[in-house]
Amino acid sequence: MVTPEQVREYIINGLECEKLEVVGDGEHFEALVVSAAFIGKSRVQRHQTVYAALGERMREEVHALSMKTLTPEEWAATGG
Amino acid sequence: MDTKERIQQTVTGHPVVLFMKGTPDFPMCGFSASAVQILDTCGVKALHTVNVLDDPEVRQGIKDYANWPTIPQLYVNGEFVGGSDIMKEMYQSGELQKLLEEKA
Numbered sequence: 001m002v003t004p005e006q007v008r009e010y011i012i013n014g015l016e017c018e019k020l021e022v023v024g025d026g027e028h029f030e031a032l033v034v035s036a037a038f039i040g041k042s043r044v045q046r047h048q049t050v051y052a053a054l055g056e057r058m059r060e061e062v063h064a065l066s067m068k069t070l071t072p073e074e075w076a077a078t079g080g
Numbered sequence: 081m082d083t084k085e086r087i088q089q090t091v092t093g094h095p096v097v098l099f100m101k102g103t104p105d106f107p108m109c110g111f112s113a114s115a116v117q118i119l120d121t122c123g124v125k126a127l128h129t130v131n132v133l134d135d136p137e138v139r140q141g142i143k144d145y146a147n148w149p150t151i152p153q154l155y156v157n158g159e160f161v162g163g164s165d166i167m168k169e170m171y172q173s174g175e176l177q178k179l180l181e182e183k184a
Binding site: 048051065067068 | 111148149150160163164165169
């Protein structure tokens with residue numbers, strides 16, 4: 001069983017994040033990802049960036065991952 | 081015809097295509113159910129759905145096709161729009177309704 005902490009570690013090893021929160025029950029996870037790597041990218045490209053950081057684990061260990069992907073500027077605008 | 085060609089033919093042959101687990105009446109996954117509901121709320125009439133649980137080749141092939149590891153996947157006029165998170169965000173901001181009105 002994968003823990004949210006492990007998912008967090010997988011993502012952060014492959015993607016520099018300003019802020020990263022992961023919650024989940026071992027199969028379904030939710031992540032808030034704030035990264036400067038998202039600047040100028042579409043939503044699809046942002047999610048692909050996170051999926052790429054997870055690599056094969058996304059297919060094997062993580063059944064579902066809901067994501068909010070924001071740039072630092074967008075995150076600041078939400079009052080975060 | 082290989083799987084990629086089959087997928088391409090499906091997404092270009094219908095204005096709105098949703099690859100999902102199960103069917104609109106009997107979705108087999110919460111994310112697929114939510115995707116169908118959003119499209120229904122947007123008033124999409126000509127929705128074409130593909131049940132990936134019926135077709136292991138498409139189930140794997142669709143992940144490679146869009147470089148996207150999860151299902152559901154929405155295509156409008158042959159273009160990949162996103163999965164359930166993106167559909168929800170685009171619906172909430174009104175972008176999805178606009179896209180469907182313009183293109184579908």
